[in-house]
Amino acid sequence: MFDSKGPCKKQYLRDTVLKGDFSMFFFTWTESKLTNHRATMKHLALAMLLCVLMSLSDCQCIFKLRTPEGENQTHCQDGVDLTWHPKDTKWRNSECQNCTCDRCCYEYATPTRFPEDCVSVFDPKACQYVVHKKDNSSELCPIFAAVGK
Structure with a gap:
């Protein structure tokens, strides 16, 4: 075999340490790659969720300012038609x-892209x-893109 005090022992120790460091580096790199993949998948899932929620939301809303004196009122007025409606x-x-x-x-939804020989x-x-x-107003055209709900 080999002498534990000889050059073979030093060579064995050097190879073991280097191999260990390399495998540790490889493990860290693999873990980092896996973590980046998970982070990417989480961001993708979040983006998909936001797209779904956006399609379910109201896209063009006008919010009415509440005043302290209006909190106890039982009716409110439509700003366009000036008609009164019960709360809730x-x-x-x-419009x-x-x-x-x-x-x-x-x-x-307001159509923004459709064939040139068509009109909205x-x-x-x-x-x-x-x-x-x-x-020909009886012949409908495809809509490729629209803005709004």
Whole structure:
């Protein structure tokens, strides 16, 4: 075998320490890569959650300022139609906004991308935009992008 005091022992110890350091470095690198992957996945999950929540939220809302004297009132006034409504009720005004005493929100999407031979027309009775051919209003066109809900 080898003498524990000879050069073979030193070589054995040097190889063991170097291999140990390398494996420790490799383990740390692997752990770091795994941690970065987990962090990336968490950020991706958070981004997906925000996208889902954004689609469920009201996108264009006008919030009404509450005044101390208005806290005890039983009715509130619509700022567009100037009509009065009981507190804790919902209504739709003439500008197609769904309202409460706290806010009014636009509940339609405005088309922004559609074919060039088409036109978007707002239907106030249905509270939505209809995109149809410029020369034939009965032929509907596809909508590629829209802003709003």
